[in-house]
Amino acid sequence: MFRKISTKIIIAIVSTSIITAVIAVIFLYVNASSLISKEAQQKLEETAVSYSNEMEQIMLDAESDTRSLGNLARVSIDLPLLKQEPYDYFYQTVIPRIEAYFKLVLNDSPLLVSTYISRRDEDIQDVLEIFAAHNAEGVPEIESVPSYEEYAEDAPDMEWYYEPLRQNQGYWSEPYEDDSDSAEPGDMIISYTCPLVIDGETFGVAGIDMSFNAILNVMDDISIYDGMGYSILTDNYGNFYSDRDALSEQQQAEIMEKITGIKGNFQYEIDGQQYLLAYSSMASGHTLLLFAPNASVYAKVNQLIPLTLGILAGVLLLSAIIAFILGKNISNPLIKLSEELKYLAKGDFTHEVQPSLLKSKDETGTLAHSLSELHRFIRDLVSNVLYVSRDLDSAVMNARDNMEQLRSDIQMIYGRTENLSASMEETSAAITLINENSSGIRTEMNTFHQANKETDHYAFEMKERADNLEMSSRQANKVTVDMYQASSRELDIAIKNAEAVEEINVLLQDILAISNQTNLLALNASIEAARAGEAGRGFAVVADEVRQLAENSKATIEKMKNITLLINKSVDDLKSSAERIIRFMEEQVLDTFDDMTQTGKSYSQDSEYIRKVADQSLKASNLMNDTLQTISESISEISNITLISTNDTLDISHGSANIVKQADAVSHEVQVVRNASAALLKLVEDLKL
Numbered sequence: 001m002f003r004k005i006s007t008k009i010i011i012a013i014v015s016t017s018i019i020t021a022v023i024a025v026i027f028l029y030v031n032a033s034s035l036i037s038k039e040a041q042q043k044l045e046e047t048a049v050s051y052s053n054e055m056e057q058i059m060l061d062a063e064s065d066t067r068s069l070g071n072l073a074r075v076s077i078d079l080p081l082l083k084q085e086p087y088d089y090f091y092q093t094v095i096p097r098i099e100a101y102f103k104l105v106l107n108d109s110p111l112l113v114s115t116y117i118s119r120r121d122e123d124i125q126d127v128l129e130i131f132a133a134h135n136a137e138g139v140p141e142i143e144s145v146p147s148y149e150e151y152a153e154d155a156p157d158m159e160w161y162y163e164p165l166r167q168n169q170g171y172w173s174e175p176y177e178d179d180s181d182s183a184e185p186g187d188m189i190i191s192y193t194c195p196l197v198i199d200g201e202t203f204g205v206a207g208i209d210m211s212f213n214a215i216l217n218v219m220d221d222i223s224i225y226d227g228m229g230y231s232i233l234t235d236n237y238g239n240f241y242s243d244r245d246a247l248s249e250q251q252q253a254e255i256m257e258k259i260t261g262i263k264g265n266f267q268y269e270i271d272g273q274q275y276l277l278a279y280s281s282m283a284s285g286h287t288l289l290l291f292a293p294n295a296s297v298y299a300k301v302n303q304l305i306p307l308t309l310g311i312l313a314g315v316l317l318l319s320a321i322i323a324f325i326l327g328k329n330i331s332n333p334l335i336k337l338s339e340e341l342k343y344l345a346k347g348d349f350t351h352e353v354q355p356s357l358l359k360s361k362d363e364t365g366t367l368a369h370s371l372s373e374l375h376r377f378i379r380d381l382v383s384n385v386l387y388v389s390r391d392l393d394s395a396v397m398n399a400r401d402n403m404e405q406l407r408s409d410i411q412m413i414y415g416r417t418e419n420l421s422a423s424m425e426e427t428s429a430a431i432t433l434i435n436e437n438s439s440g441i442r443t444e445m446n447t448f449h450q451a452n453k454e455t456d457h458y459a460f461e462m463k464e465r466a467d468n469l470e471m472s473s474r475q476a477n478k479v480t481v482d483m484y485q486a487s488s489r490e491l492d493i494a495i496k497n498a499e500a501v502e503e504i505n506v507l508l509q510d511i512l513a514i515s516n517q518t519n520l521l522a523l524n525a526s527i528e529a530a531r532a533g534e535a536g537r538g539f540a541v542v543a544d545e546v547r548q549l550a551e552n553s554k555a556t557i558e559k560m561k562n563i564t565l566l567i568n569k570s571v572d573d574l575k576s577s578a579e580r581i582i583r584f585m586e587e588q589v590l591d592t593f594d595d596m597t598q599t600g601k602s603y604s605q606d607s608e609y610i611r612k613v614a615d616q617s618l619k620a621s622n623l624m625n626d627t628l629q630t631i632s633e634s635i636s637e638i639s640n641i642t643l644i645s646t647n648d649t650l651d652i653s654h655g656s657a658n659i660v661k662q663a664d665a666v667s668h669e670v671q672v673v674r675n676a677s678a679a680l681l682k683l684v685e686d687l688k689l
Helices: 005-076 079-084 086-108 159-167 211-219 249-258 299-345 363-498 500-685
Strands: 112-121 126-134 140-141 188-198 199-209 231-233 263-270 273-281 288-295
Touching: 005 086, 005 112, 005 188, 005 199, 005 211, 005 263, 005 299, 079 086, 086 112, 086 126, 112 188, 126 273, 159 188, 159 199, 188 211, 199 211, 211 231, 249 263, 249 273, 363 500
Parallel strands: none
Antiparallel strands: 112 126, 112 199, 126 140, 188 199, 231 288, 263 273, 273 288
C-alpha cells in the first residue's frame, strides 16, 4: 500500500501517537468524571446527613421533653393512693404538683403545641389526663379531659395511645392537621408518645404534640446546585413531603426499595431525566431524600471536553512533525543499504559496501557491517560449495551401490522374521488355553475358599451360642438354688409361726373357763337379786346381761375352736405340699440345670473343635488360592510377554518390508541428489567471485 519506508515510519509514529493520546484523554476524562461523580455523591450525601441530623435533633429534643414529663409523673404519682381515690388524688394532688412543669416545658420549647399524660382507667371506666396546650393568645393552659369512649381501642386516631403500650417503646405518629385555636391553615402536627411505667405497672402514656412544619421548614434552607435540585422527607407510613410535584406511587415504591442502610446514594430517573439521589435515615423512621439532576452534577465534566480536544489536536500535530523528521533520518541509510543488497541479488560478490555506511554509529551502521560480513561469508561459502559439489557426485555413486546390498540383506531378514512370527503365534495360543484352564481352577478354589469362610463363621456363632447356653444354665442354676434356699428358710419360719395356732387353742380353753365362771357368777347374782326383792331388780337386770354375755362368749369360742382346727389342717397340708416341692427341686430341677450346664460346656468344646478344623481348612485354601493366583499371574505375564514378542516380531517383519521400500526410495533420492549436485555445480560456476 505504502512503498516508501519513510511514509510507513511516519504513519506508524502518528498512529501510535493518536492511539496513545486518545487512550490518555479517555483515561483522564474517565478519572475526572469518576472523581467529580464521587465528590458530588459524597457532597450530596453529607448534605443529606447534615440536614437530617438537624431534623433529628428537633425530634430528639421532643423525645427528651417527653421522657422528662414521664419521669416527673413517675415520682409524683402514688399508685396505691390513686387506686383508692382516683379522682380526688389525681385532680387535687397530682395535677397541682406537675402542671407548672408542663406549662414550663411549653414555654421553653416553642415548637411544642401541647404536653400531656393520659390514662384510660378500666377500673373506674374513665380517663385520667393532664393536657397542657397554648390557648388562642399563645398562653399555656390545662384543657378539659376527653370521655372514656373517645379513648376506646377501636376509636379512630388512637394509635398514639395504644401503639407505645403494645410496642413498649416510644412512638412517632403520622402527621395530621392542627385544628387548635392558635393554628393557621396548613399547619401540621406530629405526636410522640412513650409508655409510662410506675412501680412496674403500666400507668398510661406521656406525650407531646409538636409542629411538623418546623421540621419541614428545615428543608427550605437546603440548596442543591443553585436550586436545580430539591428535597423530600418520608416516614414509616409511606408519606412523601415536598414542595415539588408529587411522585407517583410506583416511583415512591421504587425509591423506598432502593433505600438500604442509614445513608447512601443511587441513580434514579424521573420523567426522562436522570437524578443523583442521596438519603439519610433517622431513628424516628423518617428519611431525608435529596435529588440532584445529573446535568448539574456533571457540568464540570462537560466543561473538560473542549480543553481535552484542544490538547489532543496539539499532540497530534507535534507527533506528525516529529514523525516526519525521524522518518527521513531512518529511511535514507536504509535506501542505500537496499542498493547494496541489489548487487548480492544479482550474484555479484565483487562490489564492496560503501564506507560511509560502515562509519555510522547507530543500528544502520551495525546493519552495514553485518551486510559486509554476509558478503564475505557468501563468497567464501560459494567457493567451498564449488569444491564440495565435485566430491558429492562420487559419494552419491558409492551410496547407491551400498543401498543395493542393504536391500538384498533386508529381504533375507524379512523371510526369517515371518517364520518366527508364525511360531510365536502358536505359542501364544497354547498359553491362552492354559490361562483359561487356570481361571476355571481359580474359580473353583474361590468357591471352596468362600465355603470355608462360611464354615468358620458358623462355627464361631455355634461356639458363641454354646457359651451363652452354658452361662445361662449356670445363672439359672444359681438363681434357682438361691430361690430354693430362701424358700426353704421362709417355709421353716412359716411352719414355726403356724405352730402358734396351738397356743390359740390353749387361750380359747382359758377364755371358755372364764366364760363358764362368769355365767355361774351371773346366776348367783340373779338369785341374790331375787332375794333382795324390789331393791335388787336393777342388779338382776345387770346379772342377766352378764350371764347372756358369757353364753355368747362361749358360743363364739366354740366357733373359734372350729376355725382353729381348720387352720391347723391347712397348715399341715401346706407343710406337706412345701416339702414335696422342695424334694422335687432337690431331686429334679437342680440336677436338670447341672445337666444343661454340662451340655452347654460339651457343645462349646465341640464347636471350638469344629472352628479349629474350619480355620485350618481356611488357611490351607488361602495358601492354595494365593499359589493359584501367583501361577495365574505368571501365566498371564508369560502370555503378555509372548503376545508382545509376537507383536514385536510382526513389527520387525513389517519394518523390514518398509525398510526395503525405503531403501528403494533412498536409491531414488540418491539419484535425485546426484542430479541436484550436478545442477548446483553448474550454478556455482556461473557466480562472479
